[in-house]
Amino acid sequence: xxxxxxxxxxxxxxxxxxxxxxxxxxxxxxxxxxxxxxxxxxxxxxxxxxxxxxxxxxxxxxxxxxxxxxxxxxxxxxxxxxxxxxxxxxxxxxxxxxxxxxxxxxxxxxxxxxxxxxxxxxxxxxxxxxxxxxxxxxxxxxxxxxxxxxxxxxxxxxxxxxxxxxxxxxxxxxxxxxxxxxxxxxxxxxxxxxxxxxxxxxxxxxxxxxxxxxxxxxxxxxxxxxxxxxxxxxxxxxxxxxxxxxxxxxxxxxxxxxxxxxxxxxxxxxxxxxxxxxxxxxxxxxxxxxxxxxxxxxxxxxxxxxxxxxxxxxxxxxxxxxxxxxxxxxxxxxxxxxxxxxxxxxxxxxxxxxxxxxxxxxxxxxxxxxxxxxxxxxxxxxxxxxxxxxxxxxxxxxxxxxxxxxxxxxxxxxxxxxxxxxxxxxxx
Amino acid sequence: xxxxxxxxxxxxxxxxxxxxxxxxxxxxxxxxxxxxxxxxxxxxxxxxxxxxxxxxxxxxxxxxxxxxxxxxxxxxxxxxxxxxxxxxxxxxxxxxxxxxxxxxxxxxxxxxxxxxxxxxxxxxxxxxxxxxxxxxxxxxxxxxxxxxxxxxxxxxxxxxxxxxxxxxxxxxxxxxxxxxxxxxxxxxxxxxxxxxxxxxxxxxxxxxxxxxxxxxxxxxxxxxxxxxxxxxxxxxxxxxxxxxxxxxxxxxxxxxxxxxxxxxxxxxxxxxxxxxxxxxxxxxxxxxxxxxxxxxxxxxxxxxxxxxxxxxxxxxxxxxxxxxxxxxxxxxxxxxxxxxxxxxxxxxxxxxxxxxxxxxxxxxxxxxxxxxxxxxxxxxxxxxxxxxxxxxxxxxxxxxxxxxxxxxxxxxxxxxxxxxxxxxxxxx
Numbered sequence: 005x006x007x008x009x010x011x012x013x014x015x016x017x018x019x020x021x022x023x024x025x026x027x028x029x030x031x032x033x034x035x036x037x038x039x040x041x042x043x044x045x046x047x048x049x050x051x052x053x054x055x056x057x058x059x060x061x062x063x064x065x066x067x068x069x070x071x072x073x074x075x076x077x078x079x080x081x082x083x084x085x086x087x088x089x090x091x092x093x094x095x096x097x098x099x100x101x102x103x104x105x106x107x108x109x110x111x112x113x114x115x116x117x118x119x120x121x122x123x124x125x126x127x128x129x130x131x132x133x134x135x136x137x138x139x140x141x142x143x144x145x146x147x148x149x150x151x152x153x154x155x156x157x158x159x160x161x162x163x164x165x166x167x168x169x170x171x172x173x174x175x176x177x178x179x180x181x182x183x184x185x186x187x188x189x190x191x192x193x194x195x196x197x198x199x200x201x202x203x204x205x206x207x208x209x210x211x212x213x214x215x216x217x218x219x220x221x222x223x224x225x226x227x228x229x230x231x232x233x234x235x236x237x238x239x240x241x242x243x244x245x246x247x248x249x250x251x252x253x254x255x256x257x258x259x260x261x262x263x264x265x266x267x268x269x270x271x272x273x274x275x276x277x278x279x280x281x282x283x284x285x286x287x288x289x290x291x292x293x294x295x296x297x298x299x300x301x302x303x304x305x306x307x308x309x310x311x312x313x314x315x316x317x318x319x320x321x322x323x324x325x326x327x328x329x330x331x332x333x334x335x336x337x338x339x340x341x342x343x344x345x346x347x348x349x350x351x352x353x354x355x356x357x358x359x360x361x362x363x364x365x366x367x368x369x370x371x372x373x374x375x376x377x378x379x380x381x382x383x384x385x386x387x388x389x390x391x392x393x394x395x396x397x398x399x400x401x402x403x404x405x406x407x408x409x410x411x412x413x414x415x416x417x418x419x420x421x422x423x424x425x426x427x428x429x430x431x432x
Numbered sequence: 433x434x435x436x437x438x439x440x441x442x443x444x445x446x447x448x449x450x451x452x453x454x455x456x457x458x459x460x461x462x463x464x465x466x467x468x469x470x471x472x473x474x475x476x477x478x479x480x481x482x483x484x485x486x487x488x489x490x491x492x493x494x495x496x497x498x499x500x501x502x503x504x505x506x507x508x509x510x511x512x513x514x515x516x517x518x519x520x521x522x523x524x525x526x527x528x529x530x531x532x533x534x535x536x537x538x539x540x541x542x543x544x545x546x547x548x549x550x551x552x553x554x555x556x557x558x559x560x561x562x563x564x565x566x567x568x569x570x571x572x573x574x575x576x577x578x579x580x581x582x583x584x585x586x587x588x589x590x591x592x593x594x595x596x597x598x599x600x601x602x603x604x605x606x607x608x609x610x611x612x613x614x615x616x617x618x619x620x621x622x623x624x625x626x627x628x629x630x631x632x633x634x635x636x637x638x639x640x641x642x643x644x645x646x647x648x649x650x651x652x653x654x655x656x657x658x659x660x661x662x663x664x665x666x667x668x669x670x671x672x673x674x675x676x677x678x679x680x681x682x683x684x685x686x687x688x689x690x691x692x693x694x695x696x697x698x699x700x701x702x703x704x705x706x707x708x709x710x711x712x713x714x715x716x717x718x719x720x721x722x723x724x725x726x727x728x729x730x731x732x733x734x735x736x737x738x739x740x741x742x743x744x745x746x747x748x749x750x751x752x753x754x755x756x757x758x759x760x761x762x763x764x765x766x767x768x769x770x771x772x773x774x775x776x777x778x779x780x781x782x783x784x785x786x787x788x789x790x791x792x793x794x795x796x797x798x799x800x801x802x803x804x805x806x807x808x809x810x811x812x813x814x815x816x817x818x819x820x821x822x823x824x825x826x827x828x829x830x831x832x833x834x835x836x837x838x839x840x841x842x843x844x845x846x847x848x849x850x851x852x853x854x855x856x857x858x859x860x
Contacts, residue, residue: 025654028653082838084837086838088831107523109524115524115792117810123772135842137838225455233653233654251850251854254853257849257850258850260846261847291849294845339820342818343551345818346819347818347820347821348819348820351822351823353823353858354828355850356850357839358823358831360839360847364537376551377550378657379816379818388806390774390775391810392775393775393787393791395786397781399781403786403791406512407786407790410514411788411789413510413563413598415721417720417721418689418716419686419788421716421719421720422785
């Protein structure tokens, strides 16, 4: 970890720089795969599964029998944990339901919004070493609450042609009935355009490697919406002298173990805390099974001491972390000054892993500084708001002349006439 | 206009097809301009203004004196109209303010969301024949309400080096103080990366031609958020035998005059109404100054009669129109079944132009079927929601073991340890 002491304002940009994730350069590669899936459907998907996932599939859909088998394989303690997490995620996301208000902007001019679930959504769950059943819950539970009618899930099978049981179990618990064994670019292409087996959806969610990200971006240019742009995961701990160095170190390490490109940053007002955290990180690192990944990731990571809490907060908002843990005496006051962050964890007993799994908040969050403009996944992500307006004659008499004037000044006479023909009938 | 009578279900896809807008093919062209603005700043912007807008500028910022001059030039009736529209837009968008609720998902586990205005936003207003001061209001008024701290506006100057007075006046009325004379790709590049004069922003809003759209898409791949993908404007009128053919025709024409690629569609259950609307369109077309544009646009447009209201609604949701006008006897019941649309206008006295200018709803809406997954611009568009969680020892004792189990099953031991070190301290 790099230690940076009292940096000057002009050094901040350099200091807070993230590793650049270049997806545009992959467009040509992924474009070819997408085109082939689009034109040849299941046949192409199966060929790519053979090529990339080393598996020969006869059908893409997971069967009811496979779902039953998975359920039998998941240990009881994990089932209970998934159940607790699912309930909390459901409670928090259900509380986000939007109820539109009817607003009379003028007498007889009534406007309102209504949130409607996106009819068809596709969830992508990556394969790899860790079975991300938690991400299944984070995407499927709000999709159900939003009222999405068709929710499908794509995830790459292992070489044995099977999906990890915990992923299938989480899907079933969340109410998803259609799971397909397909990963990578071919999964994104299938959901964007549909194949014989896999239905086309209107919005695609979920994490993935740089090829998945590139293909999501490419299909989103015209054909389907996506949750958000993605980048490597990151955490910032903002701490003062009251923080517990062992907790802070554990939080930094829990980010570092994600992957070698993860970033973990400490910003503190206490030089003593910084040194204590440093020692704790070294001590705890030795205890981790994934210590090699964590050690490499720590090379990107920084321990920064600044002069004041207000400077620490300013630097935090500049960085716009995906996850922000605030371990300070007056963490509520600090939190109220946070303007750029994905998800914020307050106090000594709110580790990031609580939000990753079970507090109820979503763990699909804006990385790479996107928190400056994007929200994390939440109930809104699975709905769209339609606006409605109902104008009665009294209302049109009030606002009609203004519309006529504005339309005429924008040289849009037919717009003006649509009001005039009505005012002529009802009388001005 | 093409008349289609009682089409079969399998013909719908073909029938509802839109003209394809291909922006990816423009990426190479716009990439060069963006790179030059990024590396050379104002100097490049001025060179492109000379090349594309045929104007030599010495400074890019509109001065306070120019704002004063514009205000003096806007006629009183237009000022009053802008004022009425601005008030209604403000009333409706202010009503959309989000208030997060604190939710206790388990005792001692408190989660909430907070909406925070995006700190820096850039608004783009195209040039061309019509001065789109209405779009200034539609973007700037909600940006102000959302609490965006820095709101800038870029718009191309005329050959005289000036911006249309109504655009400047609307900007001033909406509280925007920083307006820059720059259009097209160079405007988008300036806002995405910043120049000496023009500050970098976090999100870019506003309509534009295919080059503007392509450059918004390109910069959104990594560097800045955008409002939504854009395409040609469109309206659908859904009507039964009770509709007024003169009103329906006026509404179709007000869409058609936008541009030759605009689409106007009538879906009706009444063959008689269809014929009456057809005659009215022909009659009213002759009265329009922009009748040549409207006539060409009408070539893309369709009058469709279907067998039942339920079929009409199904077809509407399939099409997912940007604007939907419902002129039927029981329009409230019909509206309750609409699942895909941008903005919906109910009854005989709610023309689209009301929403375009002054009812209070936003006119920046999802075209090209994007209404299946996207909302139109609304207050949410200018904010992001940050999630917060505060867990006290009691709460961590409740959810901690589930987190440990889930983390262990995802092979993320440091995630588990971040809970364990805390539970060890407070006791399980």
